[in-house]
Each structure stands twice: as C-alpha cells, then as structure tokens.
Amino acid sequence: VTKFCNEKNHNKEAPNMQNRICNFRSTEEVILFDSVDKNTAPMQSLPPSPKFTVVRKGGRVTCLVLDVSGSMGDMVTEASYDLFKASFKKFYFKQVKILIPTYWSKGNYSRVRTETYDKANIIIDEPNPQYGDQPYTLQYGECGMPGRYIHLTPKFLLDDSLTEGYGPRGRIFVHEWAHLRWGVYDEYDSETPFYKSGKKIEATRYTSVNPVPSGALNRHKKTSFCDKSSHNAEAPSKQNRICNYRSVQEVIDLSEDSRNSVPMEESTPPTPDFTGERILRQQQAATVFLRRIIEEQSFVGIVTFMHTATIRQDLTFINDEASRNHLINSLPSNANGGTDICAGLKKGFEVLRQDDGDTMGDEIVLLTDGESEITCLDEIAQSGAVVQTIALGPTPNEILRDMSRISGGKYFVASDNLTSNGLVDAFASLSTFDGDFTHLTIQIESSGMETEGEDYFTGTASVDKTVGNDTSFLVIYQTAPPDIDVRSPKGHLYFDKNFKHDAASKTMTLQIPGTAETGDWKYRIFNTLTSPQSLTMTVTSRASSADVAPVMVKAHMSQQSSDGSKPMVVFAEVSQKGLPVTMANVEATIVSSDGVKTELQLLDNGAGADVEKNDGIYSRWFINMRNGKYSLKVKVKGGDGKVKLNPPKPPINEDDLHVDVGNFTRAVTGESFIICLPTGVSPPNFPPNKITDFSAKLEEDKVFFTWTAPGADLDQGTAKIYEIRMGEDLDVIWNNFNRAHLINTASYKPQQAGSVEQYAFTPDNRTIQNGTTLYFAIRAEDIDSMVSDISNIAQVAKFVPFIPPPPPPPVKPTGKPPAPSSGGSVNITAIVISVTVVVVASS
Known part of the structure; x- marks a missing residue:
C-alpha cells in the first residue's frame, strides 16, 4: 500500500x-x-x-x-x-x-x-x-x-x-x-x-x-x-x-x-532542489540591543535616515565592552523631518557589503516611526538579507509587515508609552537562537508603571537554576533618576549607587557579578519627584551552565493577519530542552495600536483552544477582534513549575517523571499581527468552543459524564445550556445529532469557562444488556442561540465475560465399594457458580 x-x-x-x-x-x-x-x-x-x-x-x-x-x-x-x-x-x-x-x-x-x-x-x-x-x-x-x-x-x-x-x-x-x-x-x-x-x-x-x-x-x-x-x-x-x-x-x-493543486502528468516526481521623546525611546531600546542582546563575534553597523540616509558607524566587530560602547555612542540623539525608508535600507545594504561585498544572509534591524512610500520590496527580496522591522507609534506603515515577510524577518509594533516597555521588548526578542543556548539572552522580567510622586514601583524577578550568568537589571526612567534597591534571595542589597547611570539615555544598569543567586530577587524603585513619572524594569540573564538548558518561552498567534472569519489563538510554549514545563502561570497581554489592552490567562488543560493537556503549550482564544495592529507579550511565572519527563519502559515511580525547576519568571514578545475586517462588517460574535474532553463512565446502570466547561464566546464567559444526546450507533450521533435520544439537562446550570463539569443520569426504561455499547456527545449554546460544534464522542460498554463452570470436586473414598446403581441412574451434584460482571468504559 x-x-x-x-x-x-x-x-x-x-x-x-x-x-x-x-x-x-x-x-x-x-x-x-x-x-x-x-x-x-x-x-x-x-x-x-x-x-x-x-x-x-x-x-x-x-x-x-x-x-x-x-x-x-x-x-x-x-x-x-x-x-x-x-x-x-x-x-x-x-x-x-x-x-x-x-x-x-x-x-x-x-x-x-x-x-x-x-x-x-x-x-x-x-x-x-x-x-x-x-x-x-x-x-x-x-x-x-x-x-x-x-x-x-x-x-x-x-x-x-x-x-x-x-x-x-x-x-x-x-x-x-x-x-x-x-x-x-x-x-x-x-x-x-x-x-x-x-x-x-x-x-x-x-x-x-x-x-x-x-x-x-x-x-x-x-x-x-x-x-x-x-x-x-x-x-x-x-x-x-x-x-x-x-x-x-x-x-x-x-x-x-x-x-490549489491538480495531479501532475508525470509518473514520478522531480528530484527535490536542496537550496524629542520618541528618539529617546529608540536610543534606549537600541542601547539594550547593543549592550545585552547582540552576541559576541558579531559585526554591527549603524545607519540613520530621514529624507536621506547616513552611515553613522561602519561594520564593527563586537568582542568586548569597548566595542559595544563605541557603537552605543554612535546612536543618534536627535531627529529632523522626513522619512525615506528605502534610502535607509539601501544605505544599510551598503554597510553590509563592507565585509565580503555581499548582503546575502546578513540582517537589518529597521526601526522607524514614520510613513514613507516603499518601492524597494523587490530589492529587499533579491538582497538575501533578513529585515527585522520594528514600527514605533500608533499608525505604522502596513508595508513594513510585507517587508519582513518576504525577507524571512519578524515584524513588531511598539507603543510610544514608556510603561509598556514595548520597544525594549521588541529588541530583546531579536536574540537569535542557533542551537547554542549559552549565548542566548533570556528576558526574566519586563514591567512598567506610571508611578505617583514619592511612591514605589515594586516587583520580583525569579532566577531559577537554569539561568544566572551575565544577569543585569535595567531601569529606564522618564524624568529624573529614582532611588533603587534590589535584594538578592540571600539578603544582599544593591542600591542605585551600584547602578551604572547614563543620564543621556535615562537608563540605570546593575550588572550582577558571576552567577546570580537562585531564587526571588525583589526590587523597589522610588520616584523621588512629587509628580508622577513612568518607570520600567527589565531583567535579562543567560544560561547558568553549558550542561543545563534554560527554561525557554516562545509566543505567537495562530495567524499573523485575520479578516475576522475565524478566531485567533494565542500560543505560549514553555519548555526546557524540548521537555514541557507544566503547572506554570502564563498571562498574555495584547495591545492594539490605539491602546486597547486585552489580558488573557493561557491554559494547558487540554480543553478549549488547548489541544493537549500538560504538554507545555499554553493556549487561549483571542476574540476581541477590531481593526488595527496588535502587539503580543507573554509573562510566565513558575512557582510550582515542573519539567514533565516521558516514562521509560518498564514504568517507574510517578514522582520520578517530573523534575522541579523551582521558581522562575520569563517575559517574551511575539510577532505583531493585523486584523482587517471587511468594510461594513461588524466584529465577529463566536459560539461556545467545541468540547474535546467529554468522557463517560458506566457504574451499574448509571452513566457519569465529565467535561471542561466552554464559554459563551469560545473559551470565555459562561454558556447558557448543554445538550447531551445518546445512541447505539456512532454514525447517528455524529451525522444526525438532532435525531439521537436527548438526555434531560434542563436543570443543570453551566459553570464559567474552564471549570470541570460533572453530570449523571440513569437511562429511562432501559436496561443496559451485556455487549451493549452506548455513544454520547454534547454541545453548548449561548444566550444568542449560537451552538458549539458537536463534542468528541464518548462511549460506554457493558461486558460480562463467560466464565466456564469449575470441574466437580473429586469424591472422597469411603473404604466401601459404591452401591450398584439401578436402572442406569446417575448422581447429580448441584454447583453454584459466582458470576463477576465486568464493565468496560472508555471515552
């Protein structure tokens, strides 16, 4: 076959x-x-x-x-x-x-x-x-x-x-x-x-x-x-x-x-071919990239562009702190009018050719806040360079996304709001992983707050045993340098005098020597002004050892663009060297270009948008779909996080199948995405999500059901009613659900999405016979009479195995010969057999 x-x-x-x-x-x-x-x-x-x-x-x-x-x-x-x-x-x-x-x-x-x-x-x-x-x-x-x-x-x-x-x-x-x-x-x-x-x-x-x-x-x-x-x-x-x-x-x-495909005529396939404030925000984020993100042994140049483009720094080999500082000092500190993105890109290609005369495989990080006619997409595609695009401000140019897509790069939208820390997060996400995790910069914490005058901005960054080398705390302030104290897990205190202060970029950086202590690092930032100012904290680190892979998080949407015809799913993969990290608290923040924020707790429960329970993939539907461009940020906290191992054969102790990674925190930014609803079309209204973990269990003649509650809109809110139907034919349940026997659930009130639902019933006027298999399915309905898809089909079966009677016990000898029988009659022995009924149920 x-x-x-x-x-x-x-x-x-x-x-x-x-x-x-x-x-x-x-x-x-x-x-x-x-x-x-x-x-x-x-x-x-x-x-x-x-x-x-x-x-x-x-x-x-x-x-x-x-x-x-x-x-x-x-x-x-x-x-x-x-x-x-x-x-x-x-x-x-x-x-x-x-x-x-x-x-x-x-x-x-x-x-x-x-x-x-x-x-x-x-x-x-x-x-x-x-x-x-x-x-x-x-x-x-x-x-x-x-x-x-x-x-x-x-x-x-x-x-x-x-x-x-x-x-x-x-x-x-x-x-x-x-x-x-x-x-x-x-x-x-x-x-x-x-x-x-x-x-x-x-x-x-x-x-x-x-x-x-x-x-x-x-x-x-x-x-x-x-x-x-x-x-x-x-x-x-x-x-x-x-x-x-x-x-x-x-x-x-x-x-x-x-x-989109039709069969080919050939009988064999071809052989595969193997081949003012805003400029300050830019300066702050680019400084983080140059000081913390870009790897050693890299070459970096800097180009600025307005109506024309200028090379501010030729390709520079990064091999020490001095080379990084040299590049940071070349960053622009003021801006004039005019934006010509293509001029900047072409000048960037000129810089990239300085090492070997070619741009193939090189990378451009394009940061822009302006609108510009872009006529150089063909040149970008032919260059072979990867263009990573960061669009700053509420109205980014839509062609920037196409620019990244055709070159294999990433696309980010960052807010002007300092407290979102979006621009720094976008640069931090450009840390490239080539399989060697020791060089990878891992973002432990990223938070911001509009802090009232003479008030504190506080938080915790958890350093687990998988990270700790090259750990730094970066504070960005809006107006005046704050007072800072950072307490290590063992009680060692670091104050603002221990931070390196760069007044020009309004940043303060603390570098922890050696390997940072494992545990919770507490920070307090005090606004010394009597008026409010925005403050942010970014904590980064690297792997603690070449022998221990760090806990890593990846976040992305199911689609990079949507017309509203189908819902979008937020995914966050939490793993350690490919093994799932379970029992973590994962929260996603989605912000539109006009500042509307949606916060979602992502789940790994095998229900709703989540396909498999405890696989380290945390998911949730995003349903607040309005026209605009959106940024995605995910924060993970693992107070009881465990790495789930696959049991070898033969099975071992269940406790040995999980490795405790301790407290940890991570902050990552996924690529930005776009929602463009058709003209005149209202934002979509979705039905409850399909129930995928519906199960049934038979005890005597009573059936017990369990499932995870859907919402009114997919996996959010509360459904109105449930409809459970049964039958003895799987095809009837699946293909003719409305014709199957309806189970009375009128008195059952659905719980909030994500809750565990339980329901039991006894079939009316029905005795479940030996060999009988019953099939069940469920769907939910919301207040707008929108119904979910039919669930997975659960089944129960009653199976009474045949047990042959035991042989009669031997007759003990009495010492006397048996009396002769008359008329060919025989002795009859009554045997009572105990029959065990085995019930097999599956879902």
Whole structure:
C-alpha cells in the first residue's frame, strides 16, 4: 500500500487524536480539503528528484554534531516519491535547504540567506528525553493548522538498525510531514491503546479493517493516507477528537495545498532542489540591543535616515565592552523631518557589503516611526538579507509587515508609552537562537508603571537554576533618576549607587557579578519627584551552565493577519530542552495600536483552544477582534513549575517523571499581527468552543459524564445550556445529532469557562444488556442561540465475560465399594457458580 489513509479505510472508531481533533476525517481528507496545499493538482508521472543545497551558518549550531547531510538527502528523496504516491501525484519535495554549523570544515557550501535555526521545518538535534530517537512533530493547533517543526536525531538518520522498529525513513518523514504541513493527528494513542467495540476489544488504529497503526502513512507497509472509507471513527484517537472524526485524507483534502493543486502528468516526481521623546525611546531600546542582546563575534553597523540616509558607524566587530560602547555612542540623539525608508535600507545594504561585498544572509534591524512610500520590496527580496522591522507609534506603515515577510524577518509594533516597555521588548526578542543556548539572552522580567510622586514601583524577578550568568537589571526612567534597591534571595542589597547611570539615555544598569543567586530577587524603585513619572524594569540573564538548558518561552498567534472569519489563538510554549514545563502561570497581554489592552490567562488543560493537556503549550482564544495592529507579550511565572519527563519502559515511580525547576519568571514578545475586517462588517460574535474532553463512565446502570466547561464566546464567559444526546450507533450521533435520544439537562446550570463539569443520569426504561455499547456527545449554546460544534464522542460498554463452570470436586473414598446403581441412574451434584460482571468504559 502506498497511500495515505483515506475516507474508505479510515477507522472512525479508534480513540486517537486524528479522530478527536480532525472530526473523524482521514489523513488524506485533511490534506486534500483543509491544508494549505489543497488546491494542488496531481501530476501525470513521477516527480523529479530533489535538489539539495547545503548552506553554512555564520554561528555555532550545536545540534549538528555529525555529518548527516547525505542521509538527510537520501531520506527526503525517498520521502518525495512516497509523498507523490500518497497524494495522488499532487505533492513532492522540490527544494530542501540544510543549514550546517560554522565550525564544520570548509566545503562546497552556499552562503546562508534567510535560513535560521528557529524557523526550520526540520531540526536535527540530540534526542529529546521524552521521545529518544523517535521522530516527532511539535504541533498544538487545531485540526488543519500546520505544526512548528519536525525533530530528528543523528542516530535516526545514521543507524540503519532503527528502521527495523520505525520503518523506512522516507515513509516516516512523510508521516511527520503530514503532521507539520497539514495539521493531522495520530490515529494510534499510547494513552488508550485499546477500546471496547461491541463484544470485542479493539486496538486503537486508523482502520477497523486492516490492523496497522497509523493513518498518516503506516510505519512499515502503508504508503497511502487513511481516507473516509477506511477511517476508524470509534477509536479514541487524537485525530478523531481534534479533527471531528474525519480521516487524515479528509483533512488534507480541505487544505489550501490540495485545493490549489491538480495531479501532475508525470509518473514520478522531480528530484527535490536542496537550496524629542520618541528618539529617546529608540536610543534606549537600541542601547539594550547593543549592550545585552547582540552576541559576541558579531559585526554591527549603524545607519540613520530621514529624507536621506547616513552611515553613522561602519561594520564593527563586537568582542568586548569597548566595542559595544563605541557603537552605543554612535546612536543618534536627535531627529529632523522626513522619512525615506528605502534610502535607509539601501544605505544599510551598503554597510553590509563592507565585509565580503555581499548582503546575502546578513540582517537589518529597521526601526522607524514614520510613513514613507516603499518601492524597494523587490530589492529587499533579491538582497538575501533578513529585515527585522520594528514600527514605533500608533499608525505604522502596513508595508513594513510585507517587508519582513518576504525577507524571512519578524515584524513588531511598539507603543510610544514608556510603561509598556514595548520597544525594549521588541529588541530583546531579536536574540537569535542557533542551537547554542549559552549565548542566548533570556528576558526574566519586563514591567512598567506610571508611578505617583514619592511612591514605589515594586516587583520580583525569579532566577531559577537554569539561568544566572551575565544577569543585569535595567531601569529606564522618564524624568529624573529614582532611588533603587534590589535584594538578592540571600539578603544582599544593591542600591542605585551600584547602578551604572547614563543620564543621556535615562537608563540605570546593575550588572550582577558571576552567577546570580537562585531564587526571588525583589526590587523597589522610588520616584523621588512629587509628580508622577513612568518607570520600567527589565531583567535579562543567560544560561547558568553549558550542561543545563534554560527554561525557554516562545509566543505567537495562530495567524499573523485575520479578516475576522475565524478566531485567533494565542500560543505560549514553555519548555526546557524540548521537555514541557507544566503547572506554570502564563498571562498574555495584547495591545492594539490605539491602546486597547486585552489580558488573557493561557491554559494547558487540554480543553478549549488547548489541544493537549500538560504538554507545555499554553493556549487561549483571542476574540476581541477590531481593526488595527496588535502587539503580543507573554509573562510566565513558575512557582510550582515542573519539567514533565516521558516514562521509560518498564514504568517507574510517578514522582520520578517530573523534575522541579523551582521558581522562575520569563517575559517574551511575539510577532505583531493585523486584523482587517471587511468594510461594513461588524466584529465577529463566536459560539461556545467545541468540547474535546467529554468522557463517560458506566457504574451499574448509571452513566457519569465529565467535561471542561466552554464559554459563551469560545473559551470565555459562561454558556447558557448543554445538550447531551445518546445512541447505539456512532454514525447517528455524529451525522444526525438532532435525531439521537436527548438526555434531560434542563436543570443543570453551566459553570464559567474552564471549570470541570460533572453530570449523571440513569437511562429511562432501559436496561443496559451485556455487549451493549452506548455513544454520547454534547454541545453548548449561548444566550444568542449560537451552538458549539458537536463534542468528541464518548462511549460506554457493558461486558460480562463467560466464565466456564469449575470441574466437580473429586469424591472422597469411603473404604466401601459404591452401591450398584439401578436402572442406569446417575448422581447429580448441584454447583453454584459466582458470576463477576465486568464493565468496560472508555471515552
């Protein structure tokens, strides 16, 4: 078999994540209908072979410790043919670029352009303790939403013995690519490997017909995606739960890729190709970037532009504090009228060419607060340079976002308001991670406050055991230098006299010598004026050891732009070397360009916008959608934060599966995003979110339900009523929900979103017989009569196993021969058998 699981062979009964998240659709259905490749037409012959380009990164990348580029090329080339067949000649891998570390020996490598480690589709790194050498895809969005990256290990690529357990590398890669590109989920489930179907115990798998484990290409033999005809909708899988019982192929069919593609005519695919106040705010933020963010061994130049552009500092090699100070002293301190962004960019390209005559792979950080006609997008694209854009002020130029997008850069919108600390946060987020976390600047704290005269601005920055080197406290003030005291966890006090004061930039910096103490650092900033002034505190640090990876946070929106047709999700990934950090308090602040603020507590509870519980991905829907540009900031506090480990086999003590990282704080800024509603269209009103953790349990003849409460608008507010229905046929529940038997829940009042709901009922005039399987689903309704999607389907079954009677006890000898029987009669012994009733329930 060389196809993805499609509608015909998808197992809708399996309790897997593909069914749960993708609404019982097969892998093929997701690819053809949901993914970004859904409009691709099949080719008529095999695709061409991939073409590989290896590029050399100008910085250390510790994950690439072995020469695996050859194995990588073989795997992707093999995968290209498998994908071509599985997608009915629609898809193949055309171009692949491999980023290698700078410390590798010189070879025939191209120069890096816009490739970066943190934007890679595939990361080759040492094993994640949670997975070992098993390939996996980091994904946590809704069904059909692309994942973040595929993780492979050098051993997986080099050790052929692993293919005996995992299967051919090409097919494994296509399996993971379906997760990454088209947002399908697994149809097998390690949490629920078996489930009850009728009077049989079934394995959780993609098909109810053929016992193979996965819908997104079988690990050994299967080379087609599971479709509607073979999908097992009963299985308690992630695909069923998240994709609304759709098969993998159904999800793929709905993708943009599939809709935009037609089959090719070739029989084989081509080979992949591997290839005043505002100027002060700018000065303060650029100083932070030059002093704290940009790495050693970097080259930096400075250009200013108004109606014309000027080189203020040629490329300067950063190797000590003096070189950083030299650049800081070159920052502008005043501004005149006029803004010509393209003139500034062209002058920036001129500076970048000073080292080797080329701009390819170099970086420009563009900070602007003005409107300008931008006619140089083609030149930016052809330069090969990455443009990171920071737009300051309430009306940023919309083309700036396109400038970053076409060059592979990031786009930020920062407020003029000092207390938001937005400009400093944007610069801090430009710290690049190339796999070597020892050079990474980590933002521990970022807060601001409009402080009344002769009053305090206070806070806490928690330094955990994973950070502590090169720790600094930066205070920015608006008018006059404040009094400051910082208390270490062991009680050591630092005062404003210990801070380095730069009166010109209105900053005060405290550098902690050595490794900062682990624990809570308390700070108090006293406004010595009798009138209010704005004060901010920024705390940064680096990894405490090369042997211990720091706790890291990444934040982003599900979309970088929206027209309001679908809700947006806020994501924050909290991890330590790929392992999830659970039980943290995560808060997101979203601010529009006109100053409207929305604060959300992100959750990792496996309900609402959150796909998987305790996976370190904290999520929440953003529903206050108004026209404008928005900034995103996430703060994390981990008073009881724990790193969740994957249990080895055989299982070990549950207490050993979590590592306490202690108190920690983090502050990160995600890329800015834009909302542009169609003209005349009001802001959208959303229904309650789909319930994805609905479960049922049978005790005697009573059924007990549990689920997480949705809101009135997605996962916010309180729903009005619940509607629970039941039946003995899964298809009736899913396809004809209104025809299924209604359970009376009129007296039950929904709780606030995020609460745990519980409800029990006894079926009227119904005795649950042996072998009976009942299916249940629920949906919520708000006060505007808007109803949620139907939940995942829960099921209970009653199973009374047959127990054969024991043999009769032996007759003890009496010493006398038995009396002869008359007429052939026999002795009859009465045996009482105890029958145990076993009830099997699953969700």
